[in-house]
Amino acid sequence: xxxxxxxxxxxxxxxxxxxxxxxxxxxxxxxxxxxxxxxxxxxxxxxxxxxxxxxxxxxxxxxxxxxxxxxxxxxxxxxxxxxxxxxxxxxxxxxxxxxxxxxxxxxxxxxxxxxxxxxxxxxxxxxxxxxxxxxxxxxxxxxxxxxxxxxxxxxxxxxxxxxxxxxxxxxxxxxxxxxxxxxxxxxxxxxxxxxxxxxxxxxxxxxxxxxxxxxxxxxxxxxxxxxxxxxxxxxxxxxxxxxxxxxxxxxxxxxxxxxxxxxxxxxxxxxxxxxxxxxxxxxxxxxxxxxxxxxxxxx
Amino acid sequence: xxxxxxxxxxxxxxxxxxxxxxxxxxxxxxxxxxxxxxxxxxxxxxxxxxxxxxxxxxxxxxxxxxxxxxxxxxxxxxxxxxxxxxxxxxxxxxxxxxxxxxxxxxxxxxxxxxxxxxxxxxxxxxxxxxxxxxxxxxxxxxxxxxxxxxxxxxxxxxxxxxxxxxxxxxxxxxxxxxxxxxxxxxxxxxxxxxxxxxxxxxxxxxxxxxxxxxxxxxxxxxxxxxxxxxxxxxxxxxxxxxxxxxxxxxxxxxxxxxxxxxxxxxxxxxxxxxxxxxxxxxxxxxxxxxxxxxxxxxxxxxxxxxxxxxxxxxxxxxxxxxxxxxxxxxxxxxxxxxxxxxxxxxxxxxxxxxxxxxxxxxxxxxxxxxxxxxxxxxxxxxxxxxxxxxxxxxxxxxxxxxx
Numbered sequence: 001x002x003x004x005x006x007x008x009x010x011x012x013x014x015x016x017x018x019x020x021x022x023x024x025x026x027x028x029x030x031x032x033x034x035x036x037x038x039x040x041x042x043x044x045x046x047x048x049x050x051x052x053x054x055x056x057x058x059x060x061x062x063x064x065x066x067x068x069x070x071x072x073x074x075x076x077x078x079x080x081x082x083x084x085x086x087x088x089x090x091x092x093x094x095x096x097x098x099x100x101x102x103x104x105x106x107x108x109x110x111x112x113x114x115x116x117x118x119x120x121x122x123x124x125x126x127x128x129x130x131x132x133x134x135x136x137x138x139x140x141x142x143x144x145x146x147x148x149x150x151x152x153x154x155x156x157x158x159x160x161x162x163x164x165x166x167x168x169x170x171x172x173x174x175x176x177x178x179x180x181x182x183x184x185x186x187x188x189x190x191x192x193x194x195x196x197x198x199x200x201x202x203x204x205x206x207x208x209x210x211x212x213x214x215x216x217x218x219x220x221x222x223x224x225x226x227x228x229x230x231x232x233x234x235x236x237x238x239x240x241x242x243x244x245x246x247x248x249x250x251x252x253x254x255x256x257x258x259x260x261x262x263x264x265x266x267x268x269x270x271x272x273x274x275x276x277x278x279x280x281x282x283x284x285x286x287x288x289x290x291x292x293x294x295x296x297x298x299x
Numbered sequence: 300x301x302x303x304x305x306x307x308x309x310x311x312x313x314x315x316x317x318x319x320x321x322x323x324x325x326x327x328x329x330x331x332x333x334x335x336x337x338x339x340x341x342x343x344x345x346x347x348x349x350x351x352x353x354x355x356x357x358x359x360x361x362x363x364x365x366x367x368x369x370x371x372x373x374x375x376x377x378x379x380x381x382x383x384x385x386x387x388x389x390x391x392x393x394x395x396x397x398x399x400x401x402x403x404x405x406x407x408x409x410x411x412x413x414x415x416x417x418x419x420x421x422x423x424x425x426x427x428x429x430x431x432x433x434x435x436x437x438x439x440x441x442x443x444x445x446x447x448x449x450x451x452x453x454x455x456x457x458x459x460x461x462x463x464x465x466x467x468x469x470x471x472x473x474x475x476x477x478x479x480x481x482x483x484x485x486x487x488x489x490x491x492x493x494x495x496x497x498x499x500x501x502x503x504x505x506x507x508x509x510x511x512x513x514x515x516x517x518x519x520x521x522x523x524x525x526x527x528x529x530x531x532x533x534x535x536x537x538x539x540x541x542x543x544x545x546x547x548x549x550x551x552x553x554x555x556x557x558x559x560x561x562x563x564x565x566x567x568x569x570x571x572x573x574x575x576x577x578x579x580x581x582x583x584x585x586x587x588x589x590x591x592x593x594x595x596x597x598x599x600x601x602x603x604x605x606x607x608x609x610x611x612x613x614x615x616x617x618x619x620x621x622x623x624x625x626x627x628x629x630x631x632x633x634x635x636x637x638x639x640x641x642x643x644x645x646x647x648x649x650x651x652x653x654x655x656x657x658x659x660x661x662x663x664x665x666x667x668x669x670x671x672x673x674x675x676x677x678x679x680x681x682x683x684x685x686x687x688x689x690x691x692x693x694x695x696x697x698x699x700x701x702x
Contacts, residue, residue: 052508052511052512072513072514077508079508079509082505082508083505084504085500085506086504096305096309097510097513100302100305100306100513102302144509
């Protein structure tokens with residue numbers, strides 16, 4: 001059984017259908033990307049998983065069964081709409097929230113010291129939350145999500161307001177957690193981070209599954225039967241090439257269905273063209289995202 | 300430790316260790332002390348114990364009998380002068396505050412002259428007329444003269460004989476239920492204000508979603524209620540201690556007002572029976588408002604409406620205190636919000652029938668249960684609507700978020 005199993009959930013608010021039909025599984029010890037444009041139904045799906053909302057239809061299994069009160073301590077959640085108590089000190093705020101997760105005081109203090117040091121917040125622990133910068137508050141939120149050492153982490157836009165150094169730090173922490181067997185569901189619009197971190201993804205729009213599965217497999221599926229080349233020579237007439245267009249500093253050759261990249265490479269070699277670069281064109285996740293969402297909207 | 304207690308402890312510490320709480324704690328005792336103190340100061344400023352002179356040409360004070368003086372006053376000395384020149388010289392020397400000239404034909408004309416540079420004080424004036432009256436009756440037996448001069452104390456008694464109040468004004472014991480009601484009201488409004496603020500703050504700071512994934516909404520609300528209740532009890536205990544100290548000091552100083560502390564415990568019990576559901580009613584409504592508004596500030600403006608509702612009996616007291624058994628008085632005594640104050644005010648001069656208290660307790664309890672239902676619904680619907688106001692209409696519509 002997977003730590004998270006969501007089967008055909010649906011949820012409406014009055015006339016608005018927030019989630020129509022969403023299903024997915026999240027495997028133990030993976031970083032799973034939950035993607036979708038704004039208003040796609042991601043937050044509602046997460047809230048259903050956490051039992052904040054009851055689904056109108058469908059089933060949810062979290063940590064081997066229905067979501068119950070006692071499982072709350074085993075889950076770390078960083079919501080989209082986030083905040084901490086603005087008028088109290090960072091350390092006090094995080095210790096209080098950890099105590100609500102049932103963490104013994106001494107254990108919470110020890111773990112908090114570790115995290116504060118790692119996230120370079122130790123010297124700010126006596127400051128009120130409102131006195132911290134946005135980036136610092138973001139790191140404090142991440143600490144709050146992880147302080148009770150959860151088995152399942154659900155984290156919405158973890159990289160917001162982080163500079164490149166801190167972004168790298170958060171990515172490292174997430175990778176370490178994954179290596180320790182923690183299951184992570186990450187929702188973000190930063191596709192580059194998804195490509196670097198996630199093993200599998202679910203893309204939803206209008207409350208429905210659009211794309212679901214292994215990230216590499218999805219990218220292969222959308223590779224679009226094209227190659228990218230770079231050469232100083234004049235390009236000869238190539239059989240099986242449908243279209244040629246400039247793509248950054250490269251040329252992108254779109255192939256006919258019966259032509260393979262190997263056929264093109266052979267043809268280029270036979271013509272004596274000096275190649276600086278030759279690679280199968282694989283679209284970025286960002287391109288896949290835009291294409292799938294636009295196609296979905298057109299339908 | 301149970302999470303409800305953790306939430307309660309957090310709420311308690313967060314509010315009690317603020318400077319503003321100290322002001323809240325001291326506000327009521329300071330207000331009462333200021334009211335009573337300024338009354339005493341004003342009275343003492345109005346009093347003037349300087350002697351008063353008189354020129355007795357009518358022979359009324361040949362064997363002057365001293366006037367009866369109340370325990371609360373210092374006796375003013377009355378100095379006889381043989382001539383107006385002497386009296387005037389004494390007035391100019393500021394040895395006396397005024398002098399009276401009783402002409403020889405006073406018995407026929409009943410005319411007296413008074414000479415002063417500044418109008419004599421109330422105490423001097425009052426004592427002079429008592430002094431004159433008792434000496435006019437000097438041919439009567441002393442007890443009759445004294446009784447006539449001192450007047451009569453009238454006690455107003457309710458028809459059922461349960462309540463009696465001195466005509467000169469209620470004593471401390473009479474007013475105790477009203478004081479308790481005022482303290483309860485202050486407590487209800489202050490602590491429910493804290494409650495509303497605590498809920499609104501979770502929403503304003505966007506901490507609600509984090510907290511409800513750690514504790515259940517019931518634990519969160521229960522913890523907040525307990526925390527606020529503890530704050531309320533802190534206020535109540537402190538105020539009670541200050542009142543006890545004040546009364547003790549007043550008795551030691553011999554202030555007559557504090558001498559009779561007899562209280563009707565039945566009335567106090569009735570007040571508490573109405574106050575308990577009234578507390579839950581306002582508290583639950585404050586939670587509802589806290590989850591419906593977008594900011595703490597917005598919530599506070601709503602909470603001021605409750606203050607006005609509770610004070611309605613005070614504003615229109617003239618309309619029902621003269622006939623405390625009237626329909627208006629009965630309606631105000633059973634209605635939510637107005638009941639506590641109306642019953643307490645009527646109980647000062649009148650014995651509110653038990654059935655009316657019972658109806659009031661029932662109405663308050665039903666209203667409180669309704670408000671708790673409303674609050675839980677508002678909490679479910681409004682807790683995640685950050686930056687959005689939940690309308691009253693939306694509150695009663697079905698198919699809203701979270702259901």
